[in-house]
Amino acid sequence: MTQAIAENLPSSAPPPEQGHHSPTTWRTFFSFSEDHKVIGIQYLVTSFVFYLIGGALAVGVRAELATPEVDFVSRELYNQLFTVHATVMIFLWIVPAGTGGFGNYLLPLMIGARDMAFPKLNAVAFWMIPPAGVLLIGSFLVEAPGSGWTSYPPLSLVNGQVGEMCWIVSVLLLGTSSILGAVNFSTTILKMRRPGLQLTQMPLFCWAMLSASALILISTPVLAGALILLSFDLMLGTNFFNPAGGGEPVVYQHMFWFYSHPAVYIMILPVFGMISDILPVHARKPIFGYKAIAYSSLAISFLGLIVWAHHMFTSGTPPWLRMFFMVATMIIAVPTGIKVFSWVATIWGGKIRLNSAMLFSMGFVSMFVVGGLSGVMVASVPFDIHVHDTYFIVAHLHYVLFGGSVFGLYAGIYHWYPKMVGRMLNETWGKIHFVLTFVGFNLCFMPMHWLGLQGMPRRVAEYDPQFATVNLICTIGSFLLAISTLPFIFNAVWCWVKGEKAPNNPWNALSLEWQTESPPIPTNWVGEPPLITDPYAYGTKSGRKSIGAIRGSDLWAAKS
Amino acid sequence: MNIPTTILTLIAGVAITLLSLWLGQNNHLLPIAATDNAASVDGLFNAMLAISVGLFCLVQGLIVIAAIKFRQRPGDETDGPPIHGNIPLEILWTAIPAVLVLGISVYSFEIYNQMGGLDPMNHSGHIKPAAQIAMQPESMTSGLLAASGPEASGDAAPQPNFAAGVGAKPGEMAPADMTVKVMGLQYAWLFTYPDTGAISGELHIPVGKDIELDISAQDVLHAFWVPQFRLKQDAIPGKTTQLRFVTSVPGTYPIVCAELCGSYHGAMRTQVIVHTPEDYELWQQSQLALLEGVGDPQAIALASVSAASKTDSEFLEPFAEAMSMDMTPEMIHQIHAS
Numbered sequence: 001m002t003q004a005i006a007e008n009l010p011s012s013a014p015p016p017e018q019g020h021h022s023p024t025t026w027r028t029f030f031s032f033s034e035d036h037k038v039i040g041i042q043y044l045v046t047s048f049v050f051y052l053i054g055g056a057l058a059v060g061v062r063a064e065l066a067t068p069e070v071d072f073v074s075r076e077l078y079n080q081l082f083t084v085h086a087t088v089m090i091f092l093w094i095v096p097a098g099t100g101g102f103g104n105y106l107l108p109l110m111i112g113a114r115d116m117a118f119p120k121l122n123a124v125a126f127w128m129i130p131p132a133g134v135l136l137i138g139s140f141l142v143e144a145p146g147s148g149w150t151s152y153p154p155l156s157l158v159n160g161q162v163g164e165m166c167w168i169v170s171v172l173l174l175g176t177s178s179i180l181g182a183v184n185f186s187t188t189i190l191k192m193r194r195p196g197l198q199l200t201q202m203p204l205f206c207w208a209m210l211s212a213s214a215l216i217l218i219s220t221p222v223l224a225g226a227l228i229l230l231s232f233d234l235m236l237g238t239n240f241f242n243p244a245g246g247g248e249p250v251v252y253q254h255m256f257w258f259y260s261h262p263a264v265y266i267m268i269l270p271v272f273g274m275i276s277d278i279l280p281v282h283a284r285k286p287i288f289g290y291k292a293i294a295y296s297s298l299a300i301s302f303l304g305l306i307v308w309a310h311h312m313f314t315s316g317t318p319p320w321l322r323m324f325f326m327v328a329t330m331i332i333a334v335p336t337g338i339k340v341f342s343w344v345a346t347i348w349g350g351k352i353r354l355n356s357a358m359l360f361s362m363g364f365v366s367m368f369v370v371g372g373l374s375g376v377m378v379a380s381v382p383f384d385i386h387v388h389d390t391y392f393i394v395a396h397l398h399y400v401l402f403g404g405s406v407f408g409l410y411a412g413i414y415h416w417y418p419k420m421v422g423r424m425l426n427e428t429w430g431k432i433h434f435v436l437t438f439v440g441f442n443l444c445f446m447p448m449h450w451l452g453l454q455g456m457p458r459r460v461a462e463y464d465p466q467f468a469t470v471n472l473i474c475t476i477g478s479f480l481l482a483i484s485t486l487p488f489i490f491n492a493v494w495c496w497v498k499g500e501k502a503p504n505n506p507w508n509a510l511s512l513e514w515q516t517e518s519p520p521i522p523t524n525w526v527g528e529p530p531l532i533t534d535p536y537a538y539g540t541k542s543g544r545k546s547i548g549a550i551r552g553s554d555l556w557a558a559k560s
Numbered sequence: 561m562n563i564p565t566t567i568l569t570l571i572a573g574v575a576i577t578l579l580s581l582w583l584g585q586n587n588h589l590l591p592i593a594a595t596d597n598a599a600s601v602d603g604l605f606n607a608m609l610a611i612s613v614g615l616f617c618l619v620q621g622l623i624v625i626a627a628i629k630f631r632q633r634p635g636d637e638t639d640g641p642p643i644h645g646n647i648p649l650e651i652l653w654t655a656i657p658a659v660l661v662l663g664i665s666v667y668s669f670e671i672y673n674q675m676g677g678l679d680p681m682n683h684s685g686h687i688k689p690a691a692q693i694a695m696q697p698e699s700m701t702s703g704l705l706a707a708s709g710p711e712a713s714g715d716a717a718p719q720p721n722f723a724a725g726v727g728a729k730p731g732e733m734a735p736a737d738m739t740v741k742v743m744g745l746q747y748a749w750l751f752t753y754p755d756t757g758a759i760s761g762e763l764h765i766p767v768g769k770d771i772e773l774d775i776s777a778q779d780v781l782h783a784f785w786v787p788q789f790r791l792k793q794d795a796i797p798g799k800t801t802q803l804r805f806v807t808s809v810p811g812t813y814p815i816v817c818a819e820l821c822g823s824y825h826g827a828m829r830t831q832v833i834v835h836t837p838e839d840y841e842l843w844q845q846s847q848l849a850l851l852e853g854v855g856d857p858q859a860i861a862l863a864s865v866s867a868a869s870k871t872d873s874e875f876l877e878p879f880a881e882a883m884s885m886d887m888t889p890e891m892i893h894q895i896h897a898s
């Protein structure tokens with residue numbers, strides 16, 4: 001198939017869209033580029049920088065918790081550390097990396113488009129992120145927000161206006177960026193597919209992005225509404241949520257979680273999609289149950305909208321409502337279970353290449369299962385009444401968002417780095433990175449289940465001395481986790497400059513993004529992109545040949 | 561090496577099942593259960609843990625076996641078999657989780673019902689005679705502690721705004737044996753006993769009695785949590801929420817604030833002392849004596865209402881110990897600020 005592309009190169013005339021494009025240099029990444037690939041990398045690198053900052057904040061939190069007393073930072077600073085840590089990790093790392101980074105980079109390539117539907121809007125969406133991030137992190141110089149990333153009133157109304165406003169404005173900017181991105185993703189998937197490519201022939205990442213975009217579009221405006229009302233209470237003295245003036249603090253919780261539960265799926269669905277696309281390539285087997293995985297994304301997306309009050313089982317929520325939200329939450333285990341079993345069945349019987357991308361993918365499935373199972377537990381109202389707002393929840397959410405999303409994002413980076421950069425990552429360093437991450441992660445978060453069950457609440461700077469030893473273990477794990485990023489950074493930076501040149505299709509993958517150069521030219525393909533109706537046709541000799549040998553224009557003619 | 565795969569699978573299945581069941585019974589992950597319902601919640605947890613351990617071992621085992629058994633052999637550049645799916649198998653792994661979560665839902669529903677969580681009346685509260693309300697020491701704290709809540713108006717005492725907590729068992733709408741008013745404030749819990757008029761920084765209750773806690777907050781959200789009771793309820797300013805339970809094991813257990821409430825959130829701890837009936841009697845006597853020492857309850861009420869007549873540290877002295885932290889003047893100021 002490299003032959004097919006090479007043959008294409010000289011013969012095809014550059015498409016009309018090409019023109020003013022100069023070669024990509026490092027300066028391009030600091031420009032208002034409208035190229036989805038440049039924007040995708042801008043998202044990934046920016047969000048990774050914020051990941052390191054958020055990680056440093058977490059290390060500060062864990063350092064404080066190494067001992068039961070308050071001795072490392074002040075109580076106020078401690079609250080600010082975990083508040084900004086969570087906000088950064090959610091709004092500046094996982095959401096922009098998963099949707100903005102991989103979504104931008106991969107979607108047009110996977111569906112045979114030359115760019116996103118609204119390239120300018122795409123650039124605007126990205127360029128809202130750096131100022132929002134600087135505002136949030138910069139608030140430490142003046143006064144950082146310290147009411148938790150949930151920012152519940154009345155505490156958020158009395159904790160300091162400056163910090164709280166920094167938080168609100170920052171999250172509003174990031175939410176807007178996310179909405180603009182989602183408009184782009186959904187339009188691109190629905191309208192920009194290469195002619196002849198049906199929805200059910202897309203790689204599963206596209207389905208996941210479609211589901212995540214729907215969630216962003218439906219739920220993020222509600223968060224914006226809540227935050228705007230909160231800022232009125234804060235700045236103008238209104239009483240939407242302030243009980244001192246007859247307001248209703250619990251209404252804020254409903255509005256907040258109406259976004260923030262779906263936010264979990266906004267963070268995990270793109271990663272589900274990536275895993276569904278990575279496993280078949282390195283296991284050399286078709287994805288098991290394509291339609292079940294695709295539709296389960298939609299099911300998760302729908303169910304994700306009607307479970308928000310499971311965060312409010314102790315907030316005075318009426319009994320029958322608690323039962324409704326409990327059952328709705330439990331039902332999500334069914335589409336999620338379908339995905340997990342399908343992934344296991346995909347690798348079962350394959351010819352598994354145990355490279356870094358595969359290891360992180362398998363790590364993802366394993367760790368996500370732990371988070372999913374504890375998720376079913378905390379959905380149960382009687383049990384949640386005990387563990388709500390404890391370290392059990394801290395453990396659960398990190399198994400979903402770190403063991404899940406972050407492992408998946410790493411898998412995606414190892415898998416698509418050669419395409420994005422045109423060079424291979426070093427496998428040895430990748431494996432060291434995986435082992436350190438896996439061990440550090442479990443050391444840090446597994447013992448937290450026990451802490452929560454035994455009686456340690458979350459968001460505390462000081463705690464019962466009986467929990468000292470276990471907390472120390474968690475802290476050591478978090479330090480290991482911090483160290484684990486070093487081999488990765490070294491690997492990614494070194495290989496960007498000096499790495500072994502990547503062929504166009506180093507994994508011998510069948511999906512469309514691999515059927516062009518590494519990195520792709522600004523217009524993605526010379527001439528028509530090939531039509532790939534089964535991106536998972538591993539193991540079928542004919543299927544593999546047809547894609548490599550047949551030229552795009554032939555397929556187009558044949559299909560339409 | 562010649563053992564057939566079916567036999568191995570069977571052995572693995574039995575081993576995982578036994579491990580799950582054993583862990584479900586012998587995990588010691590929870591602290592002691594000091595109420596009857598806490599033991600039921602533990603049963604639910606144990607069942608969910610057993611199922612989770614089983615499923616985790618299944619998935620993890622398959623992944624590890626696949627990684628070993630189906631790893632690429634050197635020189636093998638071929639693909640795996642082109643299997644795109646298997647409808648019966650997919651139906652099976654859709655149905656099994658569905659049945660499991662349905663089972664867990666029904667089980668949870670049962671336990672929740674047993675705890676009194678479904679009691680439709682538990683949010684309406686118990687309307688007490690106005691005279692009794694007037695006598696309640698609530699009125700003595702109200703001027704001091706309650707913000708501008710409806711309780712502040714004393715005798716008239718309009719129906720407070722109730723929100724659902726965990727109430728009485730269905731069909732047991734009789735008033736509880738004992739009611740204690742719980743007030744959360746930055747950063748302490750105050751307990752008021754309407755029967756005697758006592759106020760304390762620790763909760764004292766008799767074992768085996770049907771206890772009702774009426775929980776409210778003065779400033780921001782707090783959450784009342786006793787891990788050994790497996791009970792937690794947010795304290796919400798402007799509302800009263802309720803917890804109702806019967807303790808079964810005398811002892812001293814921590815009361816923990818579980819909802820972020822400010823910088824000293826982690827220090828907002830006290831304890832609940834579950835007394836034997838005799839001990840409780842003694843404690844009640846000592847409290848009454850304390851009240852007598854000062855004068856009649858009315859006078860105490862007045863004295864307390866006018867907290868300004870005392871210095872901050874004088875007023876807070878009895879509570880400082882229970883709050884298990886040193887009261888800095890700055891904090892005391894904060895308590896009074898609102």
Ligand SMILES: [Cu+2]
Pocket residue numbers: 260261264307308310311
């Ligand atoms: Cu949720």
Ligand SMILES: [Cu+2]
Pocket residue numbers: 744745746747781782783817818819820821825828
């Ligand atoms: Cu508190």
